[in-house]
Structure formats: C-alpha cells, structure tokens
Amino acid sequence: MIVDKSFELDYVGKGTPHNGIDTNRPTFKPFWEVQYLNNGLLFGGTKKECINWMAEFYFDYYHKKDTTEVEAEKKALKWVKKCIKEAS
Numbered sequence: 476m477i478v479d480k481s482f483e484l485d486y487v488g489k490g491t492p493h494n495g496i497d498t499n500r501p502t503f504k505p506f507w508e509v510q511y512l513n514n515g516l517l518f519g520g521t522k523k524e525c526i527n528w529m530a531e532f533y534f535d536y537y538h539k540k541d542t543t544e545v546e547a548e549k550k551a552l553k554w555v556k557k558c559i560k561e562a563s
Contacts (some may be wrong), residue, residue: 477512481559482529484509489521530555 476484488505491498509525510517511532516526530551538547547554 476559476562478529478555478562481512482509482531483512484525484529484559484562486522525553526554526559 477483484502486505487493487496487508489498489503494532497503506519507522507525508517508519509529511529514533518525530548533551533554534547537550538544542550
C-alpha cells in the first residue's frame, strides 16, 4: 500500500514474490517492509517497527520551538497511523 504518497508498506509472507529472497524456503520468516519512495531507502521488521521508521521522517515537521521531542514523536506517529488508515 502507498502511504501519504511517500512510502510503500507491504507484508512479505510465504510465497510472496520478493527480489532476492526465496520466500518459499522452510526457514523463511514473514516480515513487513517499507520503502521511502523519495530515495529508495528500505526498512524491514514488524509492522510497528516499520510505522515508527516512517514516523521518523515527519519528526522535523512536528518538532518546532513550542513542541517538545516527545510531543513531536507522538504527532508524527499519529500522522503516519492516520495515513495508513486512509490508504487501507
């Protein structure tokens, strides 16, 4: 799924065609993968980890003089979750 026109978030499960990974081997463990479409950066892990990774890209937008780091992290995470919900 495309999230906020900036990220592609996908679940890679058994039998999923994936570049460079044989998803049909017995030892394969499914995972979530997110790609930042602006420059191609990739991250893989749990869905929560991928969402947190995406939120890091919005941190600077929310981190202003009147916003603490903790508040900025929460707002960025809330924005990403809203975008995922809209993309679903």
